[in-house]
Amino acid sequence: MPVERLETRIARRYGGLSHKLREAADYVIAHPVEVATRSLRSISASSSVSPATFSRLARALEFDSYESLRELSRQVVGAQIVTFSEKAAQLRAPGEGEAAMLDRQVGACMSNLAALTQEIDRTQLQTAVDRLAQARRVMLFGAFASHGVAEHVAYLTNYIQADWTVVSHTATPLAASLETLTPEDVFLVITKTPYARRAVLATRMAREQGASTLVLTDSHACPALMHADIGFCVPSDSPQFFSSYVATLALMETLVAMLVSQSQDDVSEKIRLVEERNERLGDFWAD
Known part of the structure; x- marks a missing residue:
């Protein structure tokens, strides 16, 4: 069984916490090793946050005590030790220049994938798949770089069902599309730091319409999570100036694969028919 991520527990309740x-x-998210290894008094001195506040946080996160919170942090840190050492090995560049950059980038991506595999809530993952499978329609929205990921996933799912659509990032289509959502629909949002204002507001509006909301982001502090029925914080670390989408793509493709595997329909036949129509339309190069 994977160890539950402390960040996941915090993300679910972050929107309702006081300042x-x-x-x-x-502080707990940013300093997992310190929380796992140092006393509450020492943590309080380093963070300028009172011990009583950390105790209240533990209760707000539904722990029996701060010590229970600390124990989960220890477990998570312990589970990550191998991952961190592997990442360090990957980041040891053999030399300067492009080869070293490749090692750093791939190493970060491998670390993100390892963290995703170890730390994701498998029960929540299955719940997300069930909601997507039962939905009358799935509406995807990703602003800026996230838009391309939404397009990729919609392309894959349209081989097996025609009710996944990507909402345009322009003003009128998004507003009009949100108005059509019902409690039978799922609104799936992908947003990374810095968070698109429209992604946060659209998630809130979708929930107000009664639709199920599913958010994929990169931090417990993402404001869209407070409006999410289901939220995933996907590791997106990168040595570059941009966030990495490798783990996010892996999660999205896993969702599609799980939908296919548990479908009661003849998925193979649907895919065959789509491929046949592609061939008749001459969509792909053929000698």
Whole structure:
């Protein structure tokens, strides 16, 4: 069984925390090793947050005590030791220049994938798949770089079902599309730091319409999570100036694969028919 991510637990409740509790939560996320290994008094001195506030945070996160929170942090840190050492090995560049950059980038991606595999809530993952499978329609929205990921996933799912659509990032189509959502629909949002304002507001509006909301992001502090029925914080670390989408793509493709595997329909026949129509339309190069 994978160890539950402390960040996942915090993300689910972050929107309802007070300013002081958010400060404590941010410190816990940013300093997992210190929380796991140092006393509460020492953590309080380093963070300028009172011990009582950390204790209140633990209760707000539904732990029996701060010590229970600390124990989960220890387990998560322990589970990550191999991952961190592997990442360090990957980042040891053999030399300067492009080869070293490749090692750094691939090493970061491998670390993100390892963290995703170890830390994701498998029960929540299955719940997300079930909601997507039962939905009358799935509407995807990704602003900026996330838009391309949404397009990729919609392309894959349209081989097996025609009710996944990508909402345009322009103003009128998004507003009009949100108005059509019902409690039978799922609104799936992909957003990374810095978070698109429209992604946050659209998630809130979709929930107000009664639709199920599914958010894929990169931090417990993402404001869209407070409007999410299901949220995933996907590792997106990168040595570059941009966030990495490798782990996010892996998660999205896993969702599609799980939908296919548990479908009661003849998925192979659907895919065959789509491929046949592609061939008749001459969509792909043929000698």
